[in-house]
Amino acid sequence: MPWPSDSKNDGTKLYASETPIDVRFIDKEPEEYHTHFIQTEKKSVKCIGHECDHCVKGVRRDARYSILVMDMKDSVQKTLSGSAALFRKIKLTTNLMDQEESPCLRIKASGQGLKKEYTVVPIFIKKDVKSTTQLEKKEDDEVPF
């Protein structure tokens, strides 16, 4: 399986950011890979594992995860990538959901660096609902009284 690229985004990559994303999980389990943050270039590069130059130099290695999801905004399959912290939160959230098959989650990140925090909330929708407009309407309908 080829490593997904971190540096180029061809429109099929998703990351948690200040703008919430709504995704439906397609894969059951994420792929794990590792990156090195190169200070001088201010970018992350993938660790190639065996005989990796950055490992030899002792550059810190971070575990990263990626998983295939459906972006509910445009119904396009994309790869959601993120840190272990994000994926732990995703796992905790899906564990609490009844919906075992392809759970839908809204994901948002706030803060920077070590203060970065993730918000992951379940979305309960009908399987055929695609647009966020319908999604929000559905959420309104579900307000308990």
Ligand SMILES: [Zn+2]
């Ligand atoms: Zn390495």
